[in-house]
Amino acid sequence: MNNKLTMKSMLGFLQGNTAILAVLAMMALGTVTYGSTFLNYGKNIYNVIRMASLIGIMGIGVNLCFFIGGRDLSVGAVAALTSVVTAYLSNYNVIFGIIGGLGVGLVFGFINGYVISRFKVQPFIATLGTQLAARGFALLINNEYSIPLLEGTEFIKKIGNESILNGLVSIPTAVFIILIALFSFILKYTHFGRSIYAVGGNEEAAEMMCVRVKAIKLAVFTISGLLAAISGIILTGRLNAGQPTACEGWEMTIMAAVVIGGTSVRGGSGKIWGIFFGVVFVQFISNLINLNGRISAYWQDILTGIILLLALFTQAYQTWRKEKVAERRELEKQLANS
């Protein structure tokens, strides 16, 4: 009896969290197709999750933007610029490198937030502008060449390459998970977090409810910039260099991951941990394609696109079902009453 109940609630949970289901399906597919090559934790899955984490850290910021009903297209370019600036400055002093990198994220995030909240520019357009600018700066700094990390930058290299817990969890993954936990907490238990949802639900209403809409928007976009910078710094360590062409096209992958993770495109609702499964899922797709070696890499985009549409479809379906269930409950209640 009890067993049945937990089974049922488990199933219900999975149904409500398509991303987890999708990740499990991918793992099953990988296992069936490639067996132990795929399942080998240290050699394969560990890497997939590390890469997913790198994307996912900026994904958190993008996800927050989704919650307030906005978009951030600049994260990839900001991460690239961060990596160039970090590499450049780290070769003098690692601390400068990190501060400089975070500074890039802070400035670009702040500009995004300021333009969007103050001048009511569409986030899509505003962040497209900063994307171009950030990418331009990144390419300009060293004439399109990457900047290698020299001696004395071990700390940054470590962030990108080492692991904790006996090689079980890479540092990027650890950072990602800590950030997810942190933001889950903020979103659920602080005024700031709840205000984010209020702004996304209905901006005018939020304003009338004494939420400081402009400040919230400014903060969310600034946080997104900062998270992109953190990703950029870790990436510098991973690549042993500042790479101006890094993360090209990532913003689209990230948005797909956010939606697959279950965040509503309309804003105002959602859970931040969905992004974890979203990015892991997207990375599994590319992993399976890479393992095969003969399938064209374009299949990754095609598959991600299809999955994105599926995710949107399930979102719509779930909303519809929820209404149905509510309607039925209401009816049953009335029948019971009469």
Place this chain on the structure above:
Amino acid sequence: MENNNILLKMTNISKTFPGVKALSNVDFTVNRGEVMGLLGENGAGKSTLIKIITGYYRRDSGSGEYLFDGKPVNPTNTLAAQKLGISTIFQELNLSPLMSIAENIYLGNQPLKNGIINWKKMNEDAKKAMLDLGIDVDVSKPINSVSTAIQQMTAIARAISTDAKLIIMDEATSSLDNNEVNTLFDVIRKLKAKGISVIFVTHKLDEVYRICDRGTILKDGKFVVCKPMSELPKLDLISYMLGRDAREIVNKKKVYNKEIQENETYYEARNIRKTNCRLNGINIHIKKGEVVGLAGLLGSGRTELAKVIFGDDQKYIGYTFLNGIAVKFRSPHDAVKNKLAFCSEDRKAEGIFPYMSVEDNITMPQVGKLSKFGLISRRKQKKITERYISKLSIKTPSSKTQIRDLSGGNQQKVIFSRWLAMEPDMIILDEPTRGIDVGAKGEIENIISSIAKQGISILYISSENDELVRNCDRVVVLYEGKNVKELVGEEISSESIMAAIAAGKS
């Protein structure tokens, strides 16, 4: 020496929007522990004044003075106003649609424990706050899944949950039934006893006399008069609001035309039942050119019946006839094709297109008819719009103004125009005068009787019995999904309707 009894003092306030002077040199004072009625026609500037008090709008620079608690203040947003001790229920309910009832009450003031939100306490407090308002509801439900009345109560609970010195209620009673209004008035009296002041905006004049100590009247953005309610008899009040003699409106009576009962039946519904027991065998017919009123308590099945008639609800058993021929509408669209119209009680769901012009909002369903080779005839569109703007005296700077910039009551008139512009054979009006001022009410009632004379059948749903008395040829009283009584012509009076409802109960 400043009078210490004054809480809010606004002098010489002006507010200009592009194309409209919404307020010009308005004076407004509220004493401590007083309920101040803020009255005036649709578009008189009530909501605008309130939004200036709460910092949602800024008054024109250089205009006037704003004193709160004896000090000059200038809140630049609603949060600043809240910190001063001003808490507001806005006319367009200020709630966050996806959040729970509890969160909507406490957003921004959530109870904390060790610096983080204490959800358990928040839900308990919310439950209690709603119970105090006489509403027993699961407070973890999202606000967009509960009725308008509960949403309204949530907004009220929110307003009184903060430690306010002044609570502003902009048409907070428009979607409440009598019992709920009574509960609210009890709450207001308690607030008053605590020395808290209330600004109360409503178009229901009997409420004004029941709860307000004084009344301030605005007309066309100008201050008219401020008097204790005891020195402001109804006739004077309405005359001040309209700026003309109100006797014709107050004394208006329906002229009954017995011959209407001889007309052929246009619409008939026989033995309508719903599985959820909200409708238990209703029989109703409407003659050509007849105005039939539907009376009953909230939940007696009035709106449900309207939905069935309009094809918005197919889950019913029973027969419906149009001109004596059996029909079944599969969708509202189906009904519209058969020249039915339904002006619903819920303006937002009814689908105003907030960012589109008044013109587009009125002519939207007819773009097909008004187009030639796929191009809309702007000229025709304009003609229709202007006809209705003058017919219903819609207060708008131009026909191109976005509808969201109109006052609440004027938005309602635009929606009404949309349906009239479709030239229906039968029109269902569900609380058509909600949020509409006395003058416009009179105009709408005149329009109703004139279209009825043209042979259009009208089903008129209203919770206000005197409205039914003024407008209807026949009133059908519903009780728990059954028609319990029918009153024709001279039999219709507020008392007879009340009696019929009461008789249904026993």
